[in-house]
Amino acid sequence: MxxxxxxxxxxxxxxxxxxxxxxxxxxxxxxxxxxxxxxxxxxxxxxxxxxxxxxxxxxxxxxxxxxxxxPGAIDVHTHMELQQSPEHRSCDDFFQGSVAAALGGTTTLIDHIGFGPAGCPLHYAIDRYREKGKKAAVDYAFHGVLQHVNESILNELREIIQTEGIPSFKAYSTYAYPLSDHDLFQALRVMKEAKGLLTMHCENDAVTNLLKKEALARGNTEPIWQARTRPAACEKESISRLIDLSALSGGAPIYIVHTSTQEGVAAIQAGRARGIPVAMETCPQYLLLQEGAYTEHGPLEGLKYLMAPPLRSPADQEALWESLADGTCDTVATDHCPFPLEEKKVGEKNFSLAPGGCAGVQERLPLIYTHGVLPGRISLERMVALLCTNPAKIMGLYPQKGTLAVxxxxxxxxxxxxxNRPIRAKEQATTCDYSIYEGxxxxxxxxxxxxxxxxxxxxxxxxxxxxxxxxxxxxx
Ligand SMILES: [Zn+2]
Missing domain, CATH: 2.30.40.10 (Urease, subunit C, domain 1)
Incomplete structure (x- = not known):
């Protein structure tokens, strides 16, 4: 040394x-x-x-x-006090969630803000989150969210990127506001021109929705059907299409949130080989947990793990670890979005009714260190790149954050x-009453x-x- x-x-x-x-x-x-x-x-x-x-x-x-x-770790994917549906709001607010973050070695959060009402301007949600964020105990920033695109949204997008210090916006391929290719393409052109970054949740909406509808009609209502109705190819298809749209826009930078599959990793590698600036994020849950969690201890226990994308196969997990080691993956974030077990139980008779998401903001660094660095899957320096430095560089915080430099x-x-001090939900700062990493x-x-x-x-x-x-x- x-x-x-x-x-x-x-x-x-x-x-x-x-x-x-x-x-x-x-x-x-x-x-x-x-x-x-x-x-x-x-x-x-x-x-x-x-x-x-x-x-x-x-x-x-x-x-x-x-x-x-x-360097203080940076979590670029959290959902504090997210109103996911009229009935369900993620249970950590910006104070509680940031205390959990701090206890887990994370000193900066970049939160994905929730949707506003249909047709609202971009500032609607941003303004509300500026208020919510004031409770935070660690430094924080937001990704904006694109729900629809028109001339006035594009102008607002340009202005926010260039004057308000919010350069990254999220688009969803699914849920309440899936962006059409028409909308995505226009947003990408603005990103390219205004020096923004489009972050995207990639899962084919039409196929996952149809498979879900068919499964429920057959009476396949258990949590494992969350995984079976959201196949890996749906992630790959959506990532590949976004890469093509980026190419068509002249190479707008894109960032794939919570990449969960081997096919997704391969699509990102193929995009890079074509020169498309595509960054990759994955999360500890996809590195450590598998779809067996939906069935192993019965469907009630399986509800705890409901999230989208769902937990995947052992082969996907291996590919993700490889992507961490070989440099394909840029960041490990958490998608921290906890709901108490009582709320998850809403999905007891129909998995699709349960709120999606889990806690993880406090566990990330301990888990990646214990299960990534100690067994030699990645080096300590690589862990720092994935949890601290790359998030800062990709999200526009470097070198203020993410490094040890004068x-x-x-x-x-x-x-x-x-x-060894195993993870126990009752010792975590989250207000959630269980941990998917219990033990x-x-x-x-x-x-x-x-x-x-x-x-x-x-x-x-x-x-x-x-x-x-x-x-x-x-x-x-
Ligand atoms: Zn998320």
């Missing part, structure tokens, strides 16, 4: 009593691991070096000897391996989580504040 070269930020005023020295840790970036000190002040990383004891006289000392220090926000996590091994110890220079988590205790999070403007 190399030592690091000293770099410092020239700041106008230096007040050591407000500075913190993170001493002697193994600093992990996507590029490698080095021994070194970090001097934090004014919310920023002021200096990096093999030994900053001279510069840090009078500063508070955080001993990181024997630990790793990584001048970056002082968001970091001091962590290391420990004995899963956790060998990660998060000693400290630091957000803009302040410790917000120490040895499992949340020390942050409601509303301390700042809205982040992003530019691509």
């Amino acid at each position: 190399d030592s690091i070269k000293k770099t410092t930020l020239e700041v106008v005023e230096r007040d050591p009593s407000h500075q913190t020295l993170v001493r002697g840790g193994r600093l992990v970036t996507e590029e490698g691991i080095v021994f070194g000190d970090l001097l934090l002040g004014e919310g920023l990383i002021l200096a990096l070096g093999p030994d900053l004891s001279q510069e840090a006289q009078g500063a508070e000392i955080i001993e990181a000897k024997g630990s790793f220090v990584i 001048g970056s926000d002082a968001d970091l996590v001091v962590l290391g391996p420990g004995s 899963w091994g956790n060998r990660l110890r998060i000693h400290r989580v630091i957000s803009r220079g302040e410790t917000i988590v120490k040895e499992g205790v949340f020390l942050g504040e409601r509303g301390r999070g700042r809205f982040l403007k992003r530019w691509l």
Whole structure:
């Protein structure tokens, strides 16, 4: 392991009593691991070096000897307090969800905002989320959402991307507002021209809906039919079509959320081979859980795992791990969207009536470390790329977030391996009463989580504040 070269930020005023020295840790970036000190002040990383004891006289000392220090993790796919239907709202609000995030080493959230009423302007949902987000305990941003497209929406889209610091918008191929090719193509042209990014939920709407209708008519109402009516080819078809539309638009950048299948990964690789700028996200649930979860412990237990896309086959899982290791996958996010078991039970007689989604914002880093890094599936540096650096780069937050560099926000996590403490829902900060990872091994110890220079988590205790999070403007 190399030592690091000293770099410092020239700041106008230096007040050591407000500075913190993170001493002697193994600093992990996507590029490698080095021994070194970090001097934090004014919310920023002021200096990096093999030994900053001279510069840090009078500063508070955080001993990181024997630990790793990584950039604060970024979760670019959450749904806090999402009104999914008139009856169901995801149970973590921006405060509770961000406390869970912080306890799991995540210091930045980018939330996918919910739909507004049919025909509403883009600002409708964004304005409401600006209010909701004010409760957050960690820094946050939003992806806008496209429900329909016309001349005035396209103008608004251009304006928001260029002046409001919200460059990414989500489109859905399914649910209440599936965008037609006509709408997608026009949105992509604006994305290309205005430096935006289209993120998309990709599943063929017509086929999944027909299969669902037929299954229910036959009396196939158990949770496993969520998986059987949303086959892998539906994901692949939708991804491939979006890639073609991007090509037709002149190569607008696109980002595939929660990629869950081997065929989806292959479609993304094929798109890249054609030069299309397509980024790939997957989530821990697709890496760790399989469709057997819908049946193994009976249909009632299976309801817990209802989500779209559904859990997949062991072969899909293998392909996803491979995509993490070989660089195809860019980010691991969570799609955190929890509903209490009582609400999931609405699907007892008809799986399609249950709200879709699960908690995961707190478990992500422990799970990827324990089940990805420790068994050698990916390196620690690769984990940092997937959870911290790539999300920042792709979503327009780099180098403010996502790295350990002089001048970056002082968001970091001091962590290391420990004995196994399995995940228990009752020990998680989410307001959800179960975890799809109940009993899963956790060998990660998060000693400290630091957000803009302040410790917000120490040895499992949340020390942050409601509303301390700042809205982040992003530019691509
Ligand atoms: Zn989602």
